[in-house]
Amino acid sequence: MAKISREKVEVVIAGSGIAGSTMAAELGEAGFNVLVLEAGPERKLSEMISSQIWSRRLRWAGPEVQETGDLVGAANFAMGWGTGGAGLHWYANWYRLHPDDFRVRSQYGRSLDWPISYEELRPWYDHAQVYFGVSGGKNPSAPPGASYPMPAIPISSQSAAIKRGFDAEGLTLTSNTLAVNSVPYDGRAGCILDGWCDAGCPIGALANPLVLQWPRAKRAGVKLRHNAYVTRIETDPSGSRATGVVYIDENGQENFQPADVVIAACHTIWNARLLLLSSNDKYPDGLGNSSGTLGHYFTSHALTTIHGLFKQETEPHTGVTGANTLCLDGYDKKQPAKDAFGSRAWLVAQAAKPNDLLGTALAKPELFGDALNNYLHRASSHYGNMTVLCEEDAIPENRVALDPSKRDRYGLPQARVINSLPQENVARSELAKSEGLRIFKAAGTREAWAGPRAPMHMIGGTIMGSDPTTSVTNSFGQIHEVENVFVAGASLFPTPGAINPTATLAALVFRTADFIRTNRSSLLP
Amino acid sequence: MMSRRRFVTRMIRASIWTSIFVRILSRNAQAKIVEQTSYKQFTHGEADALAAWCDVIVSGARNAGVAKFVDQNLSGDQASSLLLLRYLNANDMVGFYRKGIIGIDAESHHRFGASFLQLKKSQQNEMIAAAVASKMQVWRDPDPNFFYFISRSDAVDVVYGTEAGFADLGIPYLAHILPPKPW
Numbered sequence: 001m002a003k004i005s006r007e008k009v010e011v012v013i014a015g016s017g018i019a020g021s022t023m024a025a026e027l028g029e030a031g032f033n034v035l036v037l038e039a040g041p042e043r044k045l046s047e048m049i050s051s052q053i054w055s056r057r058l059r060w061a062g063p064e065v066q067e068t069g070d071l072v073g074a075a076n077f078a079m080g081w082g083t084g085g086a087g088l089h090w091y092a093n094w095y096r097l098h099p100d101d102f103r104v105r106s107q108y109g110r111s112l113d114w115p116i117s118y119e120e121l122r123p124w125y126d127h128a129q130v131y132f133g134v135s136g137g138k139n140p141s142a143p144p145g146a147s148y149p150m151p152a153i154p155i156s157s158q159s160a161a162i163k164r165g166f167d168a169e170g171l172t173l174t175s176n177t178l179a180v181n182s183v184p185y186d187g188r189a190g191c192i193l194d195g196w197c198d199a200g201c202p203i204g205a206l207a208n209p210l211v212l213q214w215p216r217a218k219r220a221g222v223k224l225r226h227n228a229y230v231t232r233i234e235t236d237p238s239g240s241r242a243t244g245v246v247y248i249d250e251n252g253q254e255n256f257q258p259a260d261v262v263i264a265a266c267h268t269i270w271n272a273r274l275l276l277l278s279s280n281d282k283y284p285d286g287l288g289n290s291s292g293t294l295g296h297y298f299t300s301h302a303l304t305t306i307h308g309l310f311k312q313e314t315e316p317h318t319g320v321t322g323a324n325t326l327c328l329d330g331y332d333k334k335q336p337a338k339d340a341f342g343s344r345a346w347l348v349a350q351a352a353k354p355n356d357l358l359g360t361a362l363a364k365p366e367l368f369g370d371a372l373n374n375y376l377h378r379a380s381s382h383y384g385n386m387t388v389l390c391e392e393d394a395i396p397e398n399r400v401a402l403d404p405s406k407r408d409r410y411g412l413p414q415a416r417v418i419n420s421l422p423q424e425n426v427a428r429s430e431l432a433k434s435e436g437l438r439i440f441k442a443a444g445t446r447e448a449w450a451g452p453r454a455p456m457h458m459i460g461g462t463i464m465g466s467d468p469t470t471s472v473t474n475s476f477g478q479i480h481e482v483e484n485v486f487v488a489g490a491s492l493f494p495t496p497g498a499i500n501p502t503a504t505l506a507a508l509v510f511r512t513a514d515f516i517r518t519n520r521s522s523l524l525p
Numbered sequence: 526m527m528s529r530r531r532f533v534t535r536m537i538r539a540s541i542w543t544s545i546f547v548r549i550l551s552r553n554a555q556a557k558i559v560e561q562t563s564y565k566q567f568t569h570g571e572a573d574a575l576a577a578w579c580d581v582i583v584s585g586a587r588n589a590g591v592a593k594f595v596d597q598n599l600s601g602d603q604a605s606s607l608l609l610l611r612y613l614n615a616n617d618m619v620g621f622y623r624k625g626i627i628g629i630d631a632e633s634h635h636r637f638g639a640s641f642l643q644l645k646k647s648q649q650n651e652m653i654a655a656a657v658a659s660k661m662q663v664w665r666d667p668d669p670n671f672f673y674f675i676s677r678s679d680a681v682d683v684v685y686g687t688e689a690g691f692a693d694l695g696i697p698y699l700a701h702i703l704p705p706k707p708w
């Protein structure tokens with residue numbers, strides 16, 4: 001069947017999540033004619049139903065991912081599908097990478113360096129926290145930056161119970177930094193601490209693209225087309241410029257969307273896959289892959305949750321799903337012991353409902369029958385938790401690849417993610433687990449236990465770098481070989497640090513949007 | 526692999542008559558609910574087995590409609606499914622449950638010479654404990670421990686994950702938008 005050819009736009013963006021929608025709003029407001037192609041359906045605030053059961057409808061329902069290795073297994077949990085992507089059910093923990101995270105290779109002789117320093121990104125972090133609306137207090141262990149536009153959310157009973165353990169261990173527990181309104185902000189309501197963030201925040205206290213970026217983008221004339229799965233980026237015969245993208249619409253029909261600038265903002269796995277799928281005579285191994293690094297240096301965070309039952313009431317169903325408090329003490333000590341490597345951060349006192357992956361019931365999966373019932377009745381008022389994120393080294397073996405032997409629903413080679421945690425990061429994660437159990441014991445828990453190590457966040461695969469022979473894009477996410485193709489999202493990060501990625505992702509989007517704005521005349525022919 | 530499959534088939538065939546007979550006898554008040562329920566994916570036998578299994582894990586799961594919950598959410602597309610399984614293995618969700626239910630009965634016939642529904646409470650508990658400890662003797666696919674994890678989550682969903690379940694646990698529901706129905 002012949003492709004339907006669409007009217008040309010200046011900028012086409014694949015993906016309407018936090019990366020795509022922020023970029024769309026920024027470029028739309030700068031006067032570009034922007035179209036966003038979103039693979040999933042249209043989403044509305046009314047779909048953010050306060051139920052861990054119903055919230056599953058907001059999750060990934062796109063092509064399957066094959067996952068292998070010892071730090072994989074929840075890709076479908078980590079991705080969004082439809083307007084706003086995972087931005088509809090993210091937890092809004094908002095952190096900056098630390099200066100050393102940008103230079104791990106030069107400081108420690110392992111993992112990678114970024115092509116930019118913390119200082120270069122710092123003003124964009126400052127800008128992003130005002131745009132998203134971040135609440136938080138001073139934290140001497142956090143990197144320097146402007147103060148947050150809102151005060152921190154109050155300390156919860158769960159945090160108060162756990163804090164005794166941090167005090168006993170000589171560690172500082174601070175208020176958390178969150179893209180959640182502690183007070184009304186920018187026309188959006190303040191948080192009422194009901195603990196439903198994982199199911200979406202329809203009142204907009206938590207910055208989500210339906211209340212933040214999309215209203216701005218739409219006012220600026222940005223167009224959004226749903227059920228449009230982008231399958232490849234086309235270039236001209238010389239291979240020096242992209243001419244647009246091919247996408248499959250809801251009728252299974254192929255369309256060609258011409259554009260002057262193409263931006264991939266599909267989330268980590270799909271950014272790498274889209275470039276791999278865009279191979280042609282000029283780029284037989286994929287667009288942006290002259291270095292052979294496309295897909296490689298995938299990283300995650302090794303997460304371990306410490307659970308406990310406290311003597312005092314903790315009201316675990318209240319607060320935010322993200323975390324109420326935070327401990328960054330010791331984050332910069334990347335070599336905490338011989339043969340152990342990586343930073344770690346404690347995210348403390350997440351609101352928990354009884355069911356779903358992060359619910360109180362699954363915190364003790366071995367219990368059933370009366371034992372489960374008794375535990376749940378106690379946990380409902382006395383449960384506490386905290387999660388440690390540990391750094392994973394960027395190594396080429398961990399990667400996103402295509403599996404030509406298996407096809408997805410679009411007839412495309414399936415995506416494979418291969419990720420195993422390097423041994424010294426395993427040792428780091430084990431140290432953190434022991435530390436967490438000590439903290440919970442010192443906090444006076446009746447019972448404390450650790451969950452299994454699990455992956456959290458998907459990062460890398462289209463890494464940025466100054467050297468075109470060792471990276472996919474430059475520091476603006478512009479792929480080295482084709483100047484009018486950009487990538488947006490955490491797939492650009494050469495290293496993951498040990499903190500959630502979205503503040504950094506957003507800072508980079510603002511920086512790239514500024515670059516595109518400034519270079520408008522050379523990018524638009 | 527072949528021998529395991531043969532073994533499972535043999536056990537099912539050998540027990541089929543006793544199984545039918547006892548099932549007729551054991552259709553009690555709970556089974557009545559099931560009889561009135563129509564399933565889209567499961568046979569009544571499969572639904573009964575899954576409900577019984579889940580009811581041992583979470584007391585009240587059968588009456589809360591766990592089999593219907595799973596069946597209903599296997600019948601639409603992945604995008605509209607309310608099952609936790611969609612996060613972890615969305616490739617063949619129907620096959621996952623169906624094979625799991627076959628596994629339950631194959632294991633129960635192997636251990637006790639009867640279907641799971643016909644076992645004494647202590648035997649049913651022993652089966653669940655074996656799934657928790659990854660100590661099933663003949664049931665291999667899907668991984669019984671993972672099947673336990675998923676079916677336990679389904680049972681927890683219908684018993685504790687609803688407004689009524691929260692109330693039972695003494696947790697205020699505090700919804701922004703109430704679910705149109707429990708599931």
Ligand SMILES: Cc1cc2nc3c(=O)[nH]c(=O)nc-3n(C[C@H](O)[C@H](O)[C@H](O)COP(=O)(O)OP(=O)(O)OC[C@H]3O[C@@H](n4cnc5c(N)ncnc54)[C@H](O)[C@@H]3O)c2cc1C
Nearest residue numbers: 015017018019039085086090091092093230266500501502
């Ligand atoms: C439960 C959960 C909690 C989280 N909490 C935090 C947190 O507290 N702090 C933090 O920093 N981060 C958090 N994250 C991560 C955060 O959500 C992501 O970093 C962020 O949403 C990534 O944005 P994105 O735009 O790159 O990707 P997404 O939000 O996933 O959006 C990508 C979009 O692209 C679409 N798409 C994919 N492929 C194609 C294609 N080929 N063509 C067209 N469209 C396509 C998808 O449908 C999707 O809508 C959390 C994530 C989850 C799932």
Ligand code: SF4
Nearest residue numbers: 191192194195197201
């Ligand atoms: S806890 Fe706050 S941010 Fe989370 S859903 Fe409720 S109001 Fe929104």
